[in-house]
Amino acid sequence: MGDSVYDIVSMRGLLMSTLWIEWPMVVVGLWYGQAYVMDNEHRYTLSSFPKNSLEIIPVDDVYEYLWESSFDIASETLKVDFLQQMQSGSLQAERYISFTMQDINYILKVTKMLEEMSKDQIQPDDLGDFIKARYLSYKEYTDFMLKRFSFKSEPNIEPTPEMLNYLSVYNELMKDPLYFAVGLLPCARLWTWLAKNLETPSNNAYYTWKKENMDGHPEKHYKDLLNKHLDTLEKVEKANATFRIQMQNEHDFFCSS
Numbered sequence: 001m002g003d004s005v006y007d008i009v010s011m012r013g014l015l016m017s018t019l020w021i022e023w024p025m026v027v028v029g030l031w032y033g034q035a036y037v038m039d040n041e042h043r044y045t046l047s048s049f050p051k052n053s054l055e056i057i058p059v060d061d062v063y064e065y066l067w068e069s070s071f072d073i074a075s076e077t078l079k080v081d082f083l084q085q086m087q088s089g090s091l092q093a094e095r096y097i098s099f100t101m102q103d104i105n106y107i108l109k110v111t112k113m114l115e116e117m118s119k120d121q122i123q124p125d126d127l128g129d130f131i132k133a134r135y136l137s138y139k140e141y142t143d144f145m146l147k148r149f150s151f152k153s154e155p156n157i158e159p160t161p162e163m164l165n166y167l168s169v170y171n172e173l174m175k176d177p178l179y180f181a182v183g184l185l186p187c188a189r190l191w192t193w194l195a196k197n198l199e200t201p202s203n204n205a206y207y208t209w210k211k212e213n214m215d216g217h218p219e220k221h222y223k224d225l226l227n228k229h230l231d232t233l234e235k236v237e238k239a240n241a242t243f244r245i246q247m248q249n250e251h252d253f254f255c256s257s
Ligand SMILES: *[C@@H]1O[C@H](CO)[C@@H](O)[C@H](O)[C@H]1NC(C)=O
Pocket: 034, 045, 069, 070, 236, 237, 238, 240, 241, 244
């Protein structure tokens, strides 16, 4: 009996020192079977703690981490009927027109939200500058689209339930510009990625959609900002969840088109 108590104590000692040597950092959280380790400069997740506890995934680059964590939804989106038929050229024109009208409503509404937010004194300054720059960019694109389709004034378009849901999430995110930025990113990254990955030939009626969206560079605007400000585990988790919700909303938009 004395022996078994001794065994337990020495096992504990071994475990403690192993932990100390392997991870000279602080475990700050357990979440759905994953452990997170943080030090001042790095954010890590340990997958399936403790089973694969030596497999440390660095999340230094939160910008990439967000995309990779929801990449399954991007892949699913590429497969939806609307995009597959766009790629093959069999998509009925009416469906494309409806999609475009919903998109025009989206850019109108998101531009309005960005405009409203950019009137506030957003802190820190770089986040405020980001919101202002996104506002100007969205406004320029919206004006271009309205002109392209000969709208003299802003059209009043009835949103689909999917679009209504998507826009209501944006509305909620307005309370915190950092997460509004996170919420904008799925659209920016997904459209670029879809356009690059659709094998639409140049003589296809929907080639313009590919051509106009494939050269986006969302990293120019988002990467440094998000990597700088999403600097705690709590923020990474919240951003990760927000990003995924908006990726799902993008998916649902394409899926319902
Ligand atoms: C990020 O989201 C993915 C997909 O939902 C999840 O598997 C992962 O645990 C999340 N990571 C964090 C740090 O919240």
